[in-house]
Amino acid sequence: MSILDVKSFVAGQWVAPDEDARSIENAVTGAVLGRAGNGSLDVQAMLDHARDVGGPALRNLTFHDRARMLKALATELNAHKQALYDLSFATGATQADHMIDIDGGVGTLFVFASKGRREMPDSNVYLDGDIEQLSRHGTFLGQHIATSLHGVAVHINAFNFPVWGMLEKLAPTLLAGVPAIVKPATATCYVTELAVRIMLDSGILPTGALQLVAGGLGDMLDRLTCQDVVSFTGSADTAFKLRSSDHIMRNSIRFVAEQDSLNASILGPDAVPGTPEFGLFVKEVHREMTTKAGQKCTAIRRIIAPQSHVDAVIEALGARLSKTIIGDPKADTTRMGALVSNSQKRDVLEKAAIIGAHAERVIGDPDNFDVQGADSTKGAFLPPMVFHCADPDTAIRVHDTEAFGPVSTIMGYTDLDHAIALANKGQGSLVASVITHDTDVARAVAVGAGAFHGRLYFNNRDSMKESTGHGSPLPHMVHGGPGRAGGGEELGGIRGVMHYMQRTAVQGSPDILTAISKTWVPGAREIPAPAHPFTRHFDDLDIGETIHTDPRTISLEDIEHFATFTGDTFYAHMDDAAAKRNPFFPGRVAHGYLLLSFAAGLFVEPNEGPVLANTGLDALRFMKPVQAGDSIKVRLTVKHKTPRNDEYGEVRWHATLTNQDEDKVAEYELLTMNAFKP
Numbered sequence: 001m002s003i004l005d006v007k008s009f010v011a012g013q014w015v016a017p018d019e020d021a022r023s024i025e026n027a028v029t030g031a032v033l034g035r036a037g038n039g040s041l042d043v044q045a046m047l048d049h050a051r052d053v054g055g056p057a058l059r060n061l062t063f064h065d066r067a068r069m070l071k072a073l074a075t076e077l078n079a080h081k082q083a084l085y086d087l088s089f090a091t092g093a094t095q096a097d098h099m100i101d102i103d104g105g106v107g108t109l110f111v112f113a114s115k116g117r118r119e120m121p122d123s124n125v126y127l128d129g130d131i132e133q134l135s136r137h138g139t140f141l142g143q144h145i146a147t148s149l150h151g152v153a154v155h156i157n158a159f160n161f162p163v164w165g166m167l168e169k170l171a172p173t174l175l176a177g178v179p180a181i182v183k184p185a186t187a188t189c190y191v192t193e194l195a196v197r198i199m200l201d202s203g204i205l206p207t208g209a210l211q212l213v214a215g216g217l218g219d220m221l222d223r224l225t226c227q228d229v230v231s232f233t234g235s236a237d238t239a240f241k242l243r244s245s246d247h248i249m250r251n252s253i254r255f256v257a258e259q260d261s262l263n264a265s266i267l268g269p270d271a272v273p274g275t276p277e278f279g280l281f282v283k284e285v286h287r288e289m290t291t292k293a294g295q296k297c298t299a300i301r302r303i304i305a306p307q308s309h310v311d312a313v314i315e316a317l318g319a320r321l322s323k324t325i326i327g328d329p330k331a332d333t334t335r336m337g338a339l340v341s342n343s344q345k346r347d348v349l350e351k352a353a354i355i356g357a358h359a360e361r362v363i364g365d366p367d368n369f370d371v372q373g374a375d376s377t378k379g380a381f382l383p384p385m386v387f388h389c390a391d392p393d394t395a396i397r398v399h400d401t402e403a404f405g406p407v408s409t410i411m412g413y414t415d416l417d418h419a420i421a422l423a424n425k426g427q428g429s430l431v432a433s434v435i436t437h438d439t440d441v442a443r444a445v446a447v448g449a450g451a452f453h454g455r456l457y458f459n460n461r462d463s464m465k466e467s468t469g470h471g472s473p474l475p476h477m478v479h480g481g482p483g484r485a486g487g488g489e490e491l492g493g494i495r496g497v498m499h500y501m502q503r504t505a506v507q508g509s510p511d512i513l514t515a516i517s518k519t520w521v522p523g524a525r526e527i528p529a530p531a532h533p534f535t536r537h538f539d540d541l542d543i544g545e546t547i548h549t550d551p552r553t554i555s556l557e558d559i560e561h562f563a564t565f566t567g568d569t570f571y572a573h574m575d576d577a578a579a580k581r582n583p584f585f586p587g588r589v590a591h592g593y594l595l596l597s598f599a600a601g602l603f604v605e606p607n608e609g610p611v612l613a614n615t616g617l618d619a620l621r622f623m624k625p626v627q628a629g630d631s632i633k634v635r636l637t638v639k640h641k642t643p644r645n646d647e648y649g650e651v652r653w654h655a656t657l658t659n660q661d662e663d664k665v666a667e668y669e670l671l672t673m674n675a676f677k678p
């Protein structure tokens with residue numbers, strides 16, 4: 001069989017491996033499958049290409065443009081996923097594993113594409129939080145903004161997820177407007193290379209937005225600046241070596257790390273054998289031990305169960321694991337494939353031996369297990385192994401040794417505090433799960449263990465059908481963890497994008513902030529509307545365009561009519577004496593919703609026109625009571641515009657209601673969908 005030459009993509013050119021290349025093993029046969037690496041890669045040219053070509057092109061696009069790009073990339077990868085599946089079997093992964101790596105990676109792109117359109121502006125300045133009032137009269141304000149870094153993101157990935165591992169970093173990076181240089185782990189870089197080729201061949205990305213290093217990075221990290229980011233997934237040792245380099249430290253170069261993690265799963269004290277939770281617990285542990293042959297950063301390494309149920313868990317888990325067919329990942333019957341390489345297998349056995357010095361192996365024998373459809377002496381196969389640690393309070397190695405394979409340790413706890421203490425002994429993990437139907441148990445674990453874990457996953461009979469699994473990082477939720485897990489965060493929705501942007505506090509007048517943020521700020525110049533704004537199309541409306549309505553006096557009849565008509569006869573609107581006893585009211589007052597309804601009556605233009613729908617109202621505040629005899633009027637200003645599709649966009653209006661004394665009585669933001677010009 002011919003050997004794959006895995007190429008790098010350097011400043012627009014594919015570069016083949018040279019004599020410095022490392023060979024790559026087929027996980028299933030142990031044979032050499034390919035080679036990767038080139039000792040004379042021009043890493044400076046890569047950095048220059050990203051910074052000078054890719055970065056400016058990406059920064060010219062708005063968040064919405066970039067989000068559309070992510071969606072197109074996801075669609076393209078989806079169309080080619082069979083080729084990715086076919087290649088991935090050589091990594092030891094089964095079809096079910098591919099679904100996590102390949103489909104999961106594509107899904108992550110789709111989620112960021114959708115979040116980029118829904119939660120970010122159609123602009124290249126992101127607003128972080130609300131306006132801060134820094135002055136008495138509102139002429140000097142503050143706003144945090146985020147803008148794209150001007151450098152490059154260097155992504156260093158682990159071997160276990162050659163596609164998802166790349167895409168979960170690439171999606172937030174590209175959405176941030178930053179070019180990426182992806183360096184996959186050599187062991188599985190041939191799969192990443194194919195995914196990169198599919199994306200580049202599609203022509204969707206601007207030139208310079210994506211480059212690939214198959215093999216070593218040379219001295220690239222020593223050439224980074226404060227505008228660059230390193231995002232790393234892998235071992236704690238490598239992370240420490242890279243992040244503690246003189247150059248990285250001296251230049252405060254951002255280093256996001258996701259590394260070893262001894263994730264725990266706690267069986268709640270209520271989840272006794274026979275409950276749905278007990279069965280669920282065993283199922284989740286089984287899945288985490290066998291998916292990707294346990295080579296998952298989120299896999300359950302420590303099984304924490306009530307002391308009295310440890311034997312029952314071992315028995316139920318043993319029964320499930322004994323039915324797990326290990327073998328050729330291509331076979332439909334196979335439930336667990338091979339580890340990535342024989343060297344990884346040796347590493348797992350070494351780590352298992354360390355754990356074995358403090359715990360007894362109760363399930364699985366690496367010297368005696370069945371492998372179907374493959375040669376167990378050549379491929380990197382191992383059986384699932386469960387150790388029982390009788391003294392988890394003193395046997396610290398079971399809490400700090402990550403055997404990155406199908407290996408887990410079960411330990412008993414005496415009470416919930418003990419379970420929490422054991423979970424926290426991992427000194428920082430990506431995820432801890434708790435299988436319980438008792439809400440008090442969940443609350444106690446959240447408070448007692450939250451600080452040690454990046455994610456807490458609770459599951460029980462109510463959520464088990466729809467839950468996503470202990471081990472699945474979701475693009476919407478934070479992935480990362482404190483301490484041993486690296487201290488970094490990835491994903492987490494738009495939070496994940498911020499790793500590649502700079503947050504800047506901007507201070508200035510309302511007009512200055514309006515110009516920067518493309519969002520009208522109270523106090524900024526009002527643009528008199530040339531016609532009623534409801535008669536103007538989305539594209540014609542200017543930020544700051546304003547109308548002021550005529551006043552309307554509110555009568556007691558109005559209040560009583562509204563009360564009987566709606567059924568809202570709350571005493572503050574109906575009973576003057578009762579209202580006076582309430583510290584908020586001077587006497588009978590108008591309903592807040594009456595004010596809103598009258599406001600709409602004041603500003604709405606009734607004829608058919610470009611306003612298609614009223615889709616909501618945000619940030620409503622009633623500031624001062626309105627009584628019969630008072631009058632209200634409205635100022636309505638175009639605050640922000642967000643295109644939604646080719647036909648219409650969302651207009652956010654700032655509405656202020658004032659009374660006859662110019663006091664604000666209510667304020668809110670109104671959302672409408674407005675048509676584009678035909």
Ligand code: NDP
Pocket residue numbers: 156157158159160183184185186187215216217233234235236237238239242258259260261296297298347402403404
């Ligand atoms: P490594 O830390 O060895 O490698 C991770 C990445 O770093 C790879 O892309 C690797 O490239 C790269 N790398 C290694 N040395 C350097 C360097 N000097 N400069 C730049 N890049 C470098 O982890 P592995 O992937 O080999 O996995 C080893 C162990 O890491 C596992 O056994 C497991 O314990 C842990 N791990 C933990 C994960 C987690 O998220 N918890 C995920 C994956 C692994 P190359 O492959 O070319 O050496």
